[in-house]
């Protein structure tokens with residue numbers, strides 16, 4: 001399966017992803033291809049809509065303390081739902097669909113998520129730290145929300161100005 005990353009301001013990133021009903025070979029192929037493209041681009045999280053598949057599918061592979069990112073730590077979430085959240089935290093986020101931009105975003109500090117695995121089994125995960133932030137960032141993608149949508153009006157204006165400048169620079173180089 002040949003995938004490419006959809007980049008802002010592409011309108012496909014605004015689509016609402018649909019619930020997965022079939023846990024079949026096609027879903028497994030999509031998950032495997034998402035893992036490869038995420039690693040190829042040095043990502044730590046990816047939602048299916050970022051590769052133009054509007055399905056409630058996301059993957060996460062948070063680096064360890066030694067910066068290694070073994071596949072053993074890969075988490076695949078299908079149809080995730082946050083059932084509990086607590087606290088607040090701020091983290092400078094980046095996104096493979098908005099390359100080169102990093103912004104402070106406020107998120108819940110810890111979350112409990114119900115989801116299904118690639119075979120349709122129901123799971124629950126309690127997360128905090130970077131994993132909690134990454135889950136919320138990727139779950140926003142399933143609703144067509146980007147991390148830049150969470151910025152203050154002034155911060156977003158600054159982002160748009162800088163984004164236009166970078167696009168112009170890319171065009172002229």
Ligand code: Y12
Pocket residue numbers: 041042043044045046091092093094095096098099100101130133134137138
């Ligand atoms: C905390 C905050 C956000 C997340 C969501 C997952 N985000 C990523 O995986 C972002 C990765 C990223 C990688 C980049 O590097 C390349 O494309 C080679 C990048 O590109 C540049 O900055 C040029 C931007 C973002 C998880 C946890």
Ligand code: CO
Pocket residue numbers: 094095096097137138141
């Ligand atoms: Co993202």
